[in-house]
Amino acid sequence: MRGFQHRVPVEEAQEAALAGAVRLDAERVALDACAGRVLVGEVSSAVDVPPFRRATMDGYAVRAEDTFGASAYSPLPLAIVGESLPGTVPAAALETGSALRIMTGAPVPDDADAVLRAEDATERAGTVEVRAPVAVGKNVSRIGEDIEIGDRVFADGRRLLPQDVGLLASIGHSPVAVVRRPAVRVIVSGDELLAPGDTPQGTSIVDSNSPMLAALVERDGGAAEVVRVRDDRDAMFTALGSPGADVIVTAGAASVGTEDRVPLLVAELGELLVHGVAMRPSSPTGVGRIAGAPVLILPGNPVSCLVAYDFFAGPVIRRMAGLPEDWPYRSVRMPLAGRLVSQIGRVDYARVRVDSAGVHPLAISGASVLSSVTRASGFVVVPAGLEGYAEGADVEVHLYDADVPI
Amino acid sequence: MRGFQHRVPVEEAQEAALAGAVRLDAERVALDACAGRVLVGEVSSAVDVPPFRRATMDGYAVRAEDTFGASAYSPLPLAIVGESLPGTVPAAALETGSALRIMTGAPVPDDADAVLRAEDATERAGTVEVRAPVAVGKNVSRIGEDIEIGDRVFADGRRLLPQDVGLLASIGHSPVAVVRRPAVRVIVSGDELLAPGDTPQGTSIVDSNSPMLAALVERDGGAAEVVRVRDDRDAMFTALGSPGADVIVTAGAASVGTEDRVPLLVAELGELLVHGVAMRPSSPTGVGRIAGAPVLILPGNPVSCLVAYDFFAGPVIRRMAGLPEDWPYRSVRMPLAGRLVSQIGRVDYARVRVDSAGVHPLAISGASVLSSVTRASGFVVVPAGLEGYAEGADVEVHLYDADVPI
Numbered sequence: 001m002r003g004f005q006h007r008v009p010v011e012e013a014q015e016a017a018l019a020g021a022v023r024l025d026a027e028r029v030a031l032d033a034c035a036g037r038v039l040v041g042e043v044s045s046a047v048d049v050p051p052f053r054r055a056t057m058d059g060y061a062v063r064a065e066d067t068f069g070a071s072a073y074s075p076l077p078l079a080i081v082g083e084s085l086p087g088t089v090p091a092a093a094l095e096t097g098s099a100l101r102i103m104t105g106a107p108v109p110d111d112a113d114a115v116l117r118a119e120d121a122t123e124r125a126g127t128v129e130v131r132a133p134v135a136v137g138k139n140v141s142r143i144g145e146d147i148e149i150g151d152r153v154f155a156d157g158r159r160l161l162p163q164d165v166g167l168l169a170s171i172g173h174s175p176v177a178v179v180r181r182p183a184v185r186v187i188v189s190g191d192e193l194l195a196p197g198d199t200p201q202g203t204s205i206v207d208s209n210s211p212m213l214a215a216l217v218e219r220d221g222g223a224a225e226v227v228r229v230r231d232d233r234d235a236m237f238t239a240l241g242s243p244g245a246d247v248i249v250t251a252g253a254a255s256v257g258t259e260d261r262v263p264l265l266v267a268e269l270g271e272l273l274v275h276g277v278a279m280r281p282s283s284p285t286g287v288g289r290i291a292g293a294p295v296l297i298l299p300g301n302p303v304s305c306l307v308a309y310d311f312f313a314g315p316v317i318r319r320m321a322g323l324p325e326d327w328p329y330r331s332v333r334m335p336l337a338g339r340l341v342s343q344i345g346r347v348d349y350a351r352v353r354v355d356s357a358g359v360h361p362l363a364i365s366g367a368s369v370l371s372s373v374t375r376a377s378g379f380v381v382v383p384a385g386l387e388g389y390a391e392g393a394d395v396e397v398h399l400y401d402a403d404v405p406i
Numbered sequence: 407m408r409g410f411q412h413r414v415p416v417e418e419a420q421e422a423a424l425a426g427a428v429r430l431d432a433e434r435v436a437l438d439a440c441a442g443r444v445l446v447g448e449v450s451s452a453v454d455v456p457p458f459r460r461a462t463m464d465g466y467a468v469r470a471e472d473t474f475g476a477s478a479y480s481p482l483p484l485a486i487v488g489e490s491l492p493g494t495v496p497a498a499a500l501e502t503g504s505a506l507r508i509m510t511g512a513p514v515p516d517d518a519d520a521v522l523r524a525e526d527a528t529e530r531a532g533t534v535e536v537r538a539p540v541a542v543g544k545n546v547s548r549i550g551e552d553i554e555i556g557d558r559v560f561a562d563g564r565r566l567l568p569q570d571v572g573l574l575a576s577i578g579h580s581p582v583a584v585v586r587r588p589a590v591r592v593i594v595s596g597d598e599l600l601a602p603g604d605t606p607q608g609t610s611i612v613d614s615n616s617p618m619l620a621a622l623v624e625r626d627g628g629a630a631e632v633v634r635v636r637d638d639r640d641a642m643f644t645a646l647g648s649p650g651a652d653v654i655v656t657a658g659a660a661s662v663g664t665e666d667r668v669p670l671l672v673a674e675l676g677e678l679l680v681h682g683v684a685m686r687p688s689s690p691t692g693v694g695r696i697a698g699a700p701v702l703i704l705p706g707n708p709v710s711c712l713v714a715y716d717f718f719a720g721p722v723i724r725r726m727a728g729l730p731e732d733w734p735y736r737s738v739r740m741p742l743a744g745r746l747v748s749q750i751g752r753v754d755y756a757r758v759r760v761d762s763a764g765v766h767p768l769a770i771s772g773a774s775v776l777s778s779v780t781r782a783s784g785f786v787v788v789p790a791g792l793e794g795y796a797e798g799a800d801v802e803v804h805l806y807d808a809d810v811p812i
Contacts, residue, residue: 035621087598163779166618172605192493199578212572215441373569
């Protein structure tokens with residue numbers, strides 16, 4: 001067996017992971033599938049919105065000057081000459097002294113220059129009594145008021161909101177070019193692993209990494225394909241070497257033991273850039289590249305696997321997906337309710353609980369304890385240069401669940 | 407035509423919308439589908455984790471006392487009597503003076519009480535030279551160290567994180583009981599509406615509400631089914647009255663014009679609780695109930711539709727989905743860079759842009775302008791009792807996109 005000769009600083013390992021990772025190319029998706037996706041290229045409108053003069057209220061299309069002087073005490077009568085409904089062809093003209101019943105969204109006829117709202121009128125026997133004057137242009141959207149032909153409506157890289165999808169629909173922009181989801185092959189290995197959904201028994205344990213990693217990949221805009229292999233050189237060789245993945249994430253067999261063949265196989269199939277990182281947990285993490293695809297070699301221990309994913313795999317996948325590379329966690333600054341001890345020379349990922357009294361470091365007996373990341377509200381990253389933080393120090397906490405009130 | 411006789415305060419309309427809305431019952435889903443879902447009932451573990459004494463490092467299982475006094479200058483030799491790999495049956499015993507090569511995750515034999523890490527040993531010719539002492543219990547996880555049988559691991563109502571899915575897998579808890587997604591029927595009506603994906607032409611416009619609403623419903627944990635109907639009484643009657651929806655959301659035909667039949671039909675099929683809300687935009691909003699299902703009657707104007715959805719439909723859907731009812735937007739408090747004018751007696755939904763200089767109210771010519779909610783960073787809600795805010799006042803901005811740096 002070999003120990004790690006040298007552990008690489010976290011920043012250096014992150015740089016190695018991100019080197020060469022670029023936003024992926026575009027795919028075209030239908031409008032109903034593009035919310036939350038990242039736009040490729042800017043979008044300009046090919047149409048005016050609205051494309052015709054449009055009533056914004058229910059009421060009566062009028063010539064504004066016909067209403068001047070009207071009041072509740074001296075209403076002015078106008079002859080109703082028809083009706084304009086949404087989707088109909090606008091009436092050709094409107095003569096002085098007449099009005100057209102009109103609905104919100106309906107086209108306003110050419111000679112009308114205002115819409116009198118229903119509340120300011122009383123209709124009886126083919127006549128509408130105008131009880132208030134209406135100004136020119138009132139309650140009428142002009143052509144292109146919302147968007148004119150050629151207007152840039154979205155910049156490249158925008159993550160599409162629900163209202164953005166509505167806007168794209170309204171200008172007839174479909175399908176939509178969005179960043180392709182990175183295809184992430186998640187390889188877990190271990191003869192002791194049962195499939196998720198099985199019941200642990202004897203010395204066999206259930207693979208908890210692949211469902212966790214699949215959910216993380218999904219969160220970060222990727223599409224996960226899980227491959228579970230036995231501790232077998234050929235099986236791992238095939239899983240690592242097969243084409244079709246934009247990113248490869250492995251969990252397990254990452255360290256320097258006799259069965260830890262992943263780093264060696266990555267070196268054989270491509271290049272191993274980093275092996276061993278100055279952090280805790282997750283020090284047996286590696287970074288490599290096979291046929292241009294970043295390979296993130298994560299420890300099999302579930303907590304280490306989560307932490308190494310968040311430090312090294314997440315930023316790569318998010319960059320490829322066109323998303324921000326920063327932590328995908330809401331962060332808050334709060335005072336420590338107790339001392340947070342760390343070791344100089346390595347980055348520490350301290351799990352904490354947060355309440356109104358402040359930030360409480362969790363007592364954790366070992367890195368293996370997955371419940372430490374389910375009981376924790378979030379984590380504090382202690383840089384390699386610090387021995388920790390004193391009680392009362394303000395620290396930045398990254399919260400696992402943005403919705404949890406603190 | 408009728409005007410609104412009376413507009414109901416926003417809070418009253420929200421109460422009417424939420425009255426009777428309760429978290430839905432459970433459905434059972436596989437582990438790979440439960441991330442982000444809301445747990446029904448608490449989860450207790452039926453197993454110990456780990457279920458056996460487990461090595462947490464690569465190295466050698468030893469009797470700790472055999473290593474006492476070892477140092478780099480006077481290493482102590484132990485005879486290697488075998489190997490323990492993950493998933494294997496643990497060796498029965500370990501005699502004094504011997505060691506077992508062991509990998510992380512492998513079972514520790516009964517008589518061993520520590521694991522010496524590989525870095526502190528040198529192996530040659532069937533012997534391992536111990537270069538540092540190891541304390542009793544070191545690098546060994548005890549049975550149930552992470553979770554003991556009967557431990558409550560998650561409380562009812564938890565929104566499952568990626569690591570939670572891993573934990574559920576590790577204790578063999580599958581399938582998982584989660585809150586059923588509310589089935590939300592989205593009904594859009596209008597003879598002028600083309601289907602999303604079509605190109606607007608003449609006086610026909612493209613339905614931008616249904617793709618926007620479907621994305622909003624999805625965001626809020628619901629499953630949307632879109633029904634597009636013409637302005638036809640029977641079609642709308644059928645769309646509203648058919649069973650199978652937990653919530654009904656309509657867009658369009660919501661006001662008091664001749665073609666605005668949705669409120670009347672809701673009253674006919676069930677009850678119309680609210681029609682007309684003291685807010686801007688979105689005043690022609692209604693709230694009703696058909697066969698126990700909340701019905702949210704949203705204006706057809708896309709901006710009004712978005713705003714009314716967020717005020718009235720979103721909280722109902724999130725409550726039914728087991729999610730928090732609050733705004734699903736990150737909020738920040740910042741000073742206004744200009745005056746924000748509002749009208750007393752109604753709630754105003756002011757679209758704003760946020761930058762380092764503060765909060766800028768957007769100049770908006772009409773509610774119809776969907777680009778006002780795609781150009782905006784978010785919105786400020788001005789309560790009915792205020793005439794707005796002065797320049798420099800601190801206001802709470804709800805941000806549409808939590809990722810956008812400000």
